[in-house]
Amino acid sequence: MPSLAVTVIGRDRPGIIAEVTGVLASLGGNLEDSSMTLLRGHFTWTLIVDLDSSAEDLAARLAHLGADGLVVSVLPVGPEEIPTGEAGYVLSVHGADRPGIVAGVTATLAAHGGNITDLSTRLGHGGLYLLVAEVSLPPGVDVVALGSQLAEAGRSLGVGVSLRPADSDVL
Amino acid sequence: MDDPLALPMPALPAGRVLPVVTAPQDVLGARCAEVDPIDPEVVQLAADLIATMRVSPGCVGLAANQVGVPWRVFSLDVSRHPKARTTHGTFVLVNPVVVAASRNEKGREGCMSVPDFTGDVRRATRMTVAGSLPGTGAAITLTTDAFEARALQHEIDHLDGLLFLDRVAGAHAIHPRTTYL
Numbered sequence A: 001m002p003s004l005a006v007t008v009i010g011r012d013r014p015g016i017i018a019e020v021t022g023v024l025a026s027l028g029g030n031l032e033d034s035s036m037t038l039l040r041g042h043f044t045w046t047l048i049v050d051l052d053s054s055a056e057d058l059a060a061r062l063a064h065l066g067a068d069g070l071v072v073s074v075l076p077v078g079p080e081e082i083p084t085g086e087a088g089y090v091l092s093v094h095g096a097d098r099p100g101i102v103a104g105v106t107a108t109l110a111a112h113g114g115n116i117t118d119l120s121t122r123l124g125h126g127g128l129y130l131l132v133a134e135v136s137l138p139p140g141v142d143v144v145a146l147g148s149q150l151a152e153a154g155r156s157l158g159v160g161v162s163l164r165p166a167d168s169d170v171l
Numbered sequence B: 001m002d003d004p005l006a007l008p009m010p011a012l013p014a015g016r017v018l019p020v021v022t023a024p025q026d027v028l029g030a031r032c033a034e035v036d037p038i039d040p041e042v043v044q045l046a047a048d049l050i051a052t053m054r055v056s057p058g059c060v061g062l063a064a065n066q067v068g069v070p071w072r073v074f075s076l077d078v079s080r081h082p083k084a085r086t087t088h089g090t091f092v093l094v095n096p097v098v099v100a101a102s103r104n105e106k107g108r109e110g111c112m113s114v115p116d117f118t119g120d121v122r123r124a125t126r127m128t129v130a131g132s133l134p135g136t137g138a139a140i141t142l143t144t145d146a147f148e149a150r151a152l153q154h155e156i157d158h159l160d161g162l163l164f165l166d167r168v169a170g171a172h173a174i175h176p177r178t179t180y181l
Helices: A016-026 A055-068 A101-111 A143-157 B040-055 B146-159
Strands: A003-011 A030-039 A042-050 A070-077 A087-096 A115-123 A128-137 A159-165 B061-063 B073-076 B091-109 B117-132 B139-145 B174-176
Touching: A003 A016, A003 A055, A016 A030, A016 A042, A016 A055, A055 A070, A087 A101, A087 A143, A101 A115, A101 A128, A101 A143, A101 A159, A115 B174, A143 A159, B040 B061, B040 B073, B040 B091, B061 B146, B073 B146, B091 B139, B091 B146, B117 B146, B139 B146
Parallel strands: none
Antiparallel strands: A003 A042, A003 A070, A030 A042, A087 A128, A087 A159, A115 A128, B061 B073, B073 B091, B091 B117, B117 B139, B117 B174
């Protein structure tokens, strides 16, 4: 069955997930990966559903949520990308909030082929900006040199940067 | 508290409650300097750290740079914490060094200098730390476990300019702090 990517973003209230999944279930859709959180109080949900329906049909079935302050988008997506066995690292960035922190640090990462596989950023009430990302690095990357360049990029932005191997205990 | 393993802390002068600095602050991100444990200013700082720790709800440890002083000194008292096993009472350690650390486990930490967040951090649950006591300068080596081991690593990290934010386990290991205890 084809996969569809659905995003639902807007004013939070109880019942949004129940309503969206109710529509998906009524169409015989199988919910796969999803990630939902509140971003500064706004409901945000991204999901992949295996569903024998066009993106347009599903969008029409979810359109009524728009009246409730939610923006829904539906896009067809290709087959699952199987991650390769690259090395996993955790990138932490924290410091005084200002525009350009994420752009500056992640540009250094991208220049080395580093791929962010999970990302969370937070702005604390006291002005502390925080980024934690899980990063996969291709074979052959000089991790020590990359760490120094990330630290240098951080210094120019006034933030602390650390890159550490991810702990992954396989039991 | 009568702790059978309590370190032989000397009598300290009256401590002052100092303001705690919160991130981002340069003093929290730089390595602190070694100091003379019998310097009267260090002894006063030791008393101030304990006084500040005691009036702060839920605070079980405080590093000197958290009160704006870039010296390798911290206070600790986990003796009443439910996750503690071995405890060494209320103490201040000067110029601490990690001698051995093993058996990592993940646990959630907060920090007075990062009031908005908590984070999941892997830390050793068996620790041996050496250092000096303020006032006497007595050399101390202590071996501990569980929550006291975690707290020791958290405080020594402070003295190296690191916050728990630098060691969180992954992108979903940071949590907004909902209780201020």
